[in-house]
Amino acid sequence: MALSLKSYEFRRERERAWSDLEALVATVEKGGISALAAADLSRLPGLYRGALSSLSVARAVSLDRALIEYLESLTGRAYFVVYGTKRHTREALREFFARRLPRAVRGLRWALALSLALLLAGGVTAYVITRAEPERFYTFVGSDYAQDRGPAASTEHLRAGLYDGDELTAEELSVFATQLLSHNAGIGILCFALGFVVGIPVFILIFQNGLVLGAFAALYQQRGLGWDFWGWVLPHGVTELGAIVLCGAAGLTLARALIFPGRHTRVANLARTGRDAGVVVLGAVLMFFVAGMIEGIFRQRVTSIIARYTLVGLSVVGWGWYFGFVGRRGDANASAEAVGTGGRP
């Protein structure tokens, strides 16, 4: 009986290419993809596919388990290198802001509407109730959050609260702004993450935010300070409430993916919608950042009501244009592309 097996010949012919690939992969594992020379980089995909095809042939014809295990581990490592994330940061950022984010937001249209409706419902509820019965204010706003603003405070005191802040130094303002950012963005991220709990906490969080806003609006309206109040809230409020609504919408789509999985399994559906929702939340975190800057610095420094309302207008138009129109061209192409590169087996 001849001892030279076909599977042994098969292995001997290809061994060199495998060890080449192994060397390239080891280089990348140590120093990142940029450690490869240009020539090696262009050889990588070919060697990877060669090893994959060797693996599938070996599975069919060879009974040398050590060989198959080696090929599996080699192709596995090469697979990480070829299919790990690899794009340049700058390119990825441009893609994210110019297309990915606004598209993901447009994709959430209905969840956004629902989320906004919840916020408004909360606001209107608290407003109506507080107008009828001012003492109800404390039902909606916790006493440590209200501080000394409330039905008991004098109109003068309330008015002063809307226009003070001049005595703070620039350093203190920056601390204040970053504190606001990390607090608000924390709530936003939580709002998204809670979507996994079939959305009920999201409902509560958004609705509660509306309640607080509504109660304050009623309080100031009663004292004839309505116009000043909205000029105080809205410059950062447009951005901040927008971010809250976005996080809420992201949480709600997660909940929807879980409750009504449709054609897919729940887990697959969660993975599909989860990524888009995560992109939206990341966008919302950036909005919280902008809002924190406006609230912490602009609002404390600028007391002119005209300037304040100008900023309100600008931010409404700005966010509306960004989420409504940026990256709209090629929306259809993009969805086709997503299907093509989704890597679905």
Place this chain on the structure above:
Amino acid sequence: MTSDVRRRFLRRQDRATHREVVTPEGIPLSFVIAGAGDRIVAFLLDMLIITGVVLGFVLLATAAGDDRTGHSWTGAVAILTLFILRNFYFTIFELRWQGRTPGKRSRRLRVIDARGGMLRADAVIVRNLVRDLEVFLPAQVLANPRALWPGAPGWATLLALLWMLVFALMPLWNRDRQRIGDLIAGTLVVEAPSARLLEDLSSAQPTTLSPSPPAGATPAAATPAAAVAAALATPTYSFTREQLSVYGIYELQVLEDVLRKEGPDAEQAVEVVCEKIRKKIGWTGGAVRPRRFLHEFYAAQRARLEHQLLFGKRKQSKED
């Protein structure tokens, strides 16, 4: 009996800890799901790094704050750094290091796409955004149960605690060890494989315990390659077709394990197995040198089984 052998065979082929992923080229690769212990250690390591950086910043901020009035820009920078570290440390590393953080790298773990596609940036972002809910929130609540929901009754706090425990321990309750972030992002954490290419036993010259070469078989070979060639050219033992149709693939691979075994009791195992095989196949050729015999039997058996494989017959085990 048959099913028992099969089950054992399958268990070694794809155990519960393996997960098959189909690459975009359409070829299934199997990865080992990262164990809970490794992941915990990796996570703790990363947390250690985060804590270290934060502590460094706090020290820096207090040192810089001393010579001024107390408040300073460093305060803002420290808050911002804390925020970014808490929410984006993992994201940034996993994006830049192809699914690894310093902790994961030290435990040889990787994040991959569960469906086998490219690990996309949004998946990395999502799996780490949810970490807030899974880790930091429960940790906060454990440290101070009142903070989450001030003035809550005791039973509600307990309930919330239980609920969050369910979240934190989620990876222990599903086969793929996915935490909620992994579920939402569609990712897996696997062990980065590492394997050397071992010599092919069908060609390797048995080097250990072959004090005297069989008469005229192996001339003093200058190189290992020449030794292999010599061994291929001159088999000492020959087997009949009947003797080679006793065993199947499963037994062949067990034999491979025995031959690759190293250590003090390796030779004893070889002798025992050799004796068993000789009895089973009805060997009539008299006394043999165990290791040499097994090597040649392995080569002949593999040749036979691979030959059958090419004709579409896969003999899985001796019961097949």
